[in-house]
Amino acid sequence: MGLSLRLFLEQAIVMDFCRKSLGIPGTFPAVLEWIGGHEDEMRTRSFVARYGLPSRWIPELARFGGSLPPPGDPAWDRLSERRQEELLSRSPEGGLRRRAGRLFHAAQCLGWSPEEVASLSASGWSLLEGRLERLDRNRREEVWQRALESGLESELLEKVAPWKEKEPELSSSGSETVRPQAHVLFCIDVRSERLRRHIESLGGYVTYGLAGFFGIPFRFQPYQKPPGQIQAPVLLNPRHRVQEIPRAYEIERADLHFRRHQKTRSLIHLFHELKDHVITPYVLVEALGWFYLFPFLGKTFFPRGVRRLMDFLRSLFLPEIATALTVAKTTEAEALAMVESEQHARIRKACLTLLGPHTRSISSETVEELRQKALEERRTLERLSPKAQEELSVNLPQEADLVRKLRNLYLVTTRRTRVLMETIMTTGFTLEEQAFYIENSLRMTGLMRNFSRLVLVCGHGSESINNPYESALDCGACGGNRGIPNARVYVEMANNPAVRDILRKRGIPIPYDTHFLAGEHNTTTDRIEFFDLEAVPLTHRRDLKRLWRDLGEAGQRTAAERDRALPPVFGSGRRSGLPGVERRSCDYSEVRPEWGLSGNAWFIVGSRSLTGSQANFSGRAFLHSYDPSIDTTGRDLESILTGPLVVGEWINAEHFFSALDPVVFGGGNKIYHNVTAQIGVMWGNEGDLLVGLPAQTLRDGERLVHEPVRLTVLIEAPRGRIDAIISKNPVLRDLFRNEWMLLIAADPEDREFYRYRFPDLWGKVSGLTR
């Protein structure tokens, strides 16, 4: 629609211009024909359009009133000559002057003093000039790009340089005798890096990084929400299903919650119906419009207060309910029993409604007989047993009617049974699957022994309102959803004694007093919330309290660090501590709730001895834990490189191209965004759906905050192992050999860094200083 309007207007303008200035109709053939007959005039017109009217021509044009002569006027020939003179005078001057100018520029860029320039020998000068001569003008951008990336690469190598001097550790898990205060598993996300650094700086904590779905892919159904939310990277197509259901002790409140939720839903539905109707909106605005004034003013001037009030009202009407996730898989017999008991209840209800109160006391055998009859594929004329007939007191037509209604109204059919069985059977994970997923993730990160008493599994999610780009701030490894369901599933599995028995046999002894705990890092406010606390043993109360306090402290430090990097919040006046970041999370005019993944530049796969707990990557590095000494076959590294790294590259490329061309690849300015039909955003009323990130994600209003660089991948592993993995996987071959990412290996065999360049492969990185 926008496009067609624009084309229509453009056509009208072209028509008008051609008629008035050239005296021809504005059609394509007419314009072509005119150009054929007036080539010089066309060139001169195009020259003027491009460079403007040269001031030297003005006296010549005085008789035309200072504007261009009419088409076909003999004055055009004279102007054409003038144009050629002008072009000649604009061309770069050859000879000595040009060379001197070049030297001047080069000297200025390199910061040379006049003495240094004077001391330049003839050969030195010709070398410099030769280099400048060879530099293709079209490659200038590439040189700048490489310079930017090389600067960042040096910065990275400087940060990890201490690794070269370290003695190879016997075991990656550090000292075997002292247990850390707590282990914390984080997502590889660049925003976890800050929190990891701060929590480790408090002492006693050991952190690990792995993809934020914690290696467990599933389809999730949140409580009272539609199913099918995929909690895995888009590279995977999960087959497991997990449901969020109220805990057993919430039975009463869950019932209340359910009824109120239904009511709210129908009210919202009614409201939308009225709003989208042809006539009712006029009345609706008159009647309800005023009520919008209070939230509007409140949200504008007191966003935090309004949020607190809204939370309070919501907790009164729809109280939060403790939930559990269906992680364990039911056996076929169990599933059958569940379906059976559900159908029995339906049949009793049906008898009560259809036949009357005398059926209250029918025996279970009769109900089962009815169920079997309803489920029978072939319709038989056989009647119920005499006992059942007596209990139900039905004649033949009544009996047939009852069975028919059971099938059609109460859905007691074979088909329905199969669907229910299928749903129950695909929910959850078998014991073997649980052990596989937990073993896999622990082995991959290198956390295999010396477990602390508390292991926090920390997913992450963001919090903002009025933000169509919210999922870009959530967990990429969870398909753009919040990461907490995966953390909760992980914890449920890892705390299962049967799973631990299997793991012990496979060489991962998790002590009996180790408890896994699920948490979520709110990346907008840097608060950490714990989940399923009712499962924490009483013996771990003190450990939990210490962890909670330390995470609070680390979160505050992280928030303060982040807040300094964000432009000041309007109205807060100060730039420190939580309130600033908190306001961003609830302000509906906030265009930049957090920087998100902007600034990402490095992807480091390695142990903490490489990244060092003291090194500050300023929230620019994806950190994936990996222990090359455990993974002798390279399978774990292969999984990391083909999974999380590929997703990391997508994120990097998305930021790179959005920064490179905000209009074509990015999302342009967020202020003009128009959310369209819940499928995407458009710019105002025109053009296409926007594909990339908005300018506010990448710029602070004046300058680019995200430097557009390709991801530099640093892997702690023998070069041969990396080579073998790259050559076996087309996706990695394409990414590394075509230089979509830059690769450096930290080879533990000789403790040196090597740069990957196809096809010569590895070149030693010498001299780490810039």
Place this chain on the structure above:
Amino acid sequence: MEKARLSPMKKVDIIVSGERLPFVKDLLARVRVTGYTIIPNVSGMGHSGFHEGNLIFNETSSLVLLMTVVREAQVELILEGLTPLFERHSGIMYVSDVGVSRQDHFTH
């Protein structure tokens, strides 16, 4: 025992990357192929080098093998539909003669 009679059919094997599988499935549905078998995560060597299968965290990059048994007339249709795919992406397809004992199982 009654001697089993085998009817001639064509077996089509298609190997593509997991990413292209929805396209192939869609194509087979459109040419009314009612059944097929998929073996995910297969490894192998081809024009574009070695392809590792069985990646834990990536199902779209590894290869899948899809087998189906069809009438001869359908082979042409499948081939026609796959041509644009193979023009742009790597993958292979081959057809072989097979005999089936219950032909009505494979035809509609």
